[in-house]
Amino acid sequence: MLRRRVGFYVTTPIFYVNAEPHLGHAYSTIAADVFARHMRQRGEDVFFLTGTDEHGEPVELAAEREGITPQELADRNAPRFQEMARAVGATNDFFIRTSDPRHTERVAEIMQRVYDNGHVYRGMYEGWYCPRCADFKTERELGPGNTCPIHEIPLEREQEENWFFRLSAFEDYLKRLYAERPDFVVPEFRRNEAVSFIEGGLQDVSLSRAKLKWGMPLPWDSSQRMYVWFDALLNYVTALSFAREGEDLTERYWPYAFHVLAKDILKFHAVIWPALCHAAGLEPPRGMVIHGYLLMGEKKMSKSLGNVLDPFEVIERFGSDALRFYCMREVSFGQDGSVSAAGFEARYETELANDFGNLASRTLAMLARYRDGVVPDADPDPQLAEGEDGLRGLAAEVSELIDRAEPSQALGAAWDRVRRLNRYVEERRPWDLAKDEGKAAELDSVLYNLAEGLRVVTLALYPYIPNAADKLLDALGEPGRALAEFGSRGGGARTERTEALFPKLETAAS
Numbered sequence: 208m209l210r211r212r213v214g215f216y217v218t219t220p221i222f223y224v225n226a227e228p229h230l231g232h233a234y235s236t237i238a239a240d241v242f243a244r245h246m247r248q249r250g251e252d253v254f255f256l257t258g259t260d261e262h263g264e265p266v267e268l269a270a271e272r273e274g275i276t277p278q279e280l281a282d283r284n285a286p287r288f289q290e291m292a293r294a295v296g297a298t299n300d301f302f303i304r305t306s307d308p309r310h311t312e313r314v315a316e317i318m319q320r321v322y323d324n325g326h327v328y329r330g331m332y333e334g335w336y337c338p339r340c341a342d343f344k345t346e347r348e349l350g351p352g353n354t355c356p357i358h359e360i361p362l363e364r365e366q367e368e369n370w371f372f373r374l375s376a377f378e379d380y381l382k383r384l385y386a387e388r389p390d391f392v393v394p395e396f397r398r399n400e401a402v403s404f405i406e407g408g409l410q411d412v413s414l415s416r417a418k419l420k421w422g423m424p425l426p427w428d429s430s431q432r433m434y435v436w437f438d439a440l441l442n443y444v445t446a447l448s449f450a451r452e453g454e455d456l457t458e459r460y461w462p463y464a465f466h467v468l469a470k471d472i473l474k475f476h477a478v479i480w481p482a483l484c485h486a487a488g489l490e491p492p493r494g495m496v497i498h499g500y501l502l503m504g505e506k507k508m509s510k511s512l513g514n515v516l517d518p519f520e521v522i523e524r525f526g527s528d529a530l531r532f533y534c535m536r537e538v539s540f541g542q543d544g545s546v547s548a549a550g551f552e553a554r555y556e557t558e559l560a561n562d563f564g565n566l567a568s569r570t571l572a573m574l575a576r577y578r579d580g581v582v583p584d585a586d587p588d589p590q591l592a593e594g595e596d597g598l599r600g601l602a603a604e605v606s607e608l609i610d611r612a613e614p615s616q617a618l619g620a621a622w623d624r625v626r627r628l629n630r631y632v633e634e635r636r637p638w639d640l641a642k643d644e645g646k647a648a649e650l651d652s653v654l655y656n657l658a659e660g661l662r663v664v665t666l667a668l669y670p671y672i673p674n675a676a677d678k679l680l681d682a683l684g685e686p687g688r689a690l691a692e693f694g695s696r697g698g699g700a701r702t703e704r705t706e707a708l709f710p711k712l713e714t715a716a717s
């Protein structure tokens with residue numbers, strides 16, 4: 208779904224500043240970065256946005272609990288999210304904060320347009336309200352005993368006069384949009400959820416809050432504050448107008464947005480957001496991918512449930528590549544999946560340190576020992592190139608999987624080739640060939656194929672483990688980062704040995 212010759216604009220949700228970043232936030236950021244890096248490898252014109260959602264009741268309540276102002280809380284926590292993005296190796300082009308006046312000014316303009324277009328009216332709202340979600344729950348969403356299904360807290364019945372967005376008027380528009388764009392929402396089972404939500408009949412949604420203090424005033428009624436979700440969703444559009452000093456990127460990247468988010472905010476992105484765009488005279492985004500939850504034990508990891516795995520700690524001990532790899536490999540993107548410290552260490556050891564790290568160090572060591580570090584000239588070996596898990600066609604396969612927004616499968620395809628290369632070493636036993644002068648040509652061929660195989664696999668792995676890939680590609684004498692077909696480089700490259708890419712755990716911990 209992602210292939211095109213226009214801008215490629217990838218976003219994460221903007222995260223609430225009421226809590227510190229945790230692995231769940233890191234997960235979306237890592238996934239978005241994998242898409243961004245892969246698309247840059249293919250020469251796409253990429254813009255990658257992340258940021259923080261700073262208005263609304265969740266932030267107001269958290270600040271109140273701490274006895275500081277919401278702006279102070281935002282100013283304290285937004286840099287933590289910026290650090291998190293940096294720490295996971297995210298290559299975001301901009302970081303938006305919704306308390307930025309450049310954002311709020313644009314939001315006011317766009318919402319005024321929605322109002323002028325007649326999609327807003329005054330009404331009375333009554334419903335079950337979760338202050339942590341900043342959302343009213345419908346009857347079918349409620350947990351047992353009128354609780355929030357996400358935060359597991361009892362909800363209050365609230366009633367107030369506020370402004371409504373006429374979502375119900377966009378039912379036909381949304382049905383048409385989904386009919387015309389089968390891949391507007393992926394994976395398909397999430398798309399089906401969105402479609403059945405729309406087909407179940409849409410109710411208008413409240414657009415403002417009378418009691419809220421920490422939010423943008425409505426441009427046409429300053430006695431009411433804007434419901435945080437309208438201000439938040441619009442970040443995807445407003446950021447483009449000021450992300451780059453002196454330049455407006457809106458035409459270049461809108462509507463080519465591809466949103467990455469988890470299922471908790473599906474309804475906002477898959478239903479309200481395209482309707483809001485249409486109401487404001489904007490094209491809807493290109494599409495979105497909905498991922499599952501990282502679970503610790505059986506529960507969604509979340510700050511309020513107190514079961515978080517601290518990404519900063521993991522990164523400090525193992526490095527960001529290991530975290531990126533683990534997140535994309537352990538949990539099939541789109542599904543929920545459990546993560547644990549033990550599972551993490553097992554994958555680090557068996558896959559990164561053994562499968563990949565050893566393959567790299569062995570290959571470089573043999574090139575150094577047997578051929579003075581120069582990759583011999585030889586032809587691609589059909590034994591490695593063809594058949595199941597053959598090296599040929601890897602770049603195309605990975606690209607196709609990423610186009611279908613399946614980053615775990617793309618990683619799996621590359622990893623199958625890592626294993627294939629390991630089998631090849633074991634089968635061809637270059638250390639035995641080296642003992643026999645008469646087998647010099649055969650040794651040349653095996654070393655060429657290992658170096659070339661490692662090069663194309665590492666290029667495919669680059670979006671997932673960019674630091675290790677950079678080191679290894681440099682060591683292999685590969686200056687580029689574009690995806691490459693097996694056999695597209697001949698011999699002659701000068702290689703050098705590197706330190707262990709993924710040191711064994713004993714060493715990593717000391």
Ligand code: MSP
Nearest residue numbers: 220221222223231235260439440468469500501508
């Ligand atoms: N501020 C809103 C989003 C506005 S977007 C216009 C919000 N913020 S949040 O801080 O609660 O972040 C929710 C998002 O964080 C999820 O959709 C997901 O991307 C990520 N995750 C938070 N916890 C997660 C897990 N345990 N597992 C996977 N993703 C998680 O909602």
